[in-house]
Amino acid sequence: xxxxxxxxxxxxxxxxxxxxxxxxxxxxxxxxxxxxxxxxxxxxxxxxxxxxxxxxxxxxxxxxxxxxxxxxxxxxxxxxxxxxxxxxxxxxxx
Numbered sequence: 781x782x783x784x785x786x787x788x789x790x791x792x793x794x795x796x797x798x799x800x801x802x803x804x805x806x807x808x809x810x811x812x813x814x815x816x817x818x819x820x821x822x823x824x825x826x827x828x829x830x831x832x833x834x835x836x837x838x839x840x841x842x843x844x845x846x847x848x849x850x851x852x853x854x855x856x857x858x859x860x861x862x863x864x865x866x867x868x869x870x871x872x873x874x
Contacts, residue, residue: 800847
């Protein structure tokens with residue numbers, strides 16, 4: 781499954797805020813908490829969880845979006861879960 785095609789907002793946010801040359805999770809956290817995101821955020825959050833749980837983002841596509849290498853879809857899912865927890869649950873910065 782191509783995340784960029786099926787979940788374009790998530791793909792765009794990964795490119796903008798999780799790229800190796802512009803890693804800015806604080807910026808992503810601020811973005812999803814902005815007032816204009818109140819309508820979008822529930823869908824974004826649910827889609828993010830769906831991608832993590834379904835291991836939908838493989839290492840090749842994650843690398844194309846972020847220029848960060850991982851060995852497996854499980855490793856990508858762990859990274860995404862850490863990012864999700866940082867954004868929504870004030871978890872530790874990855």
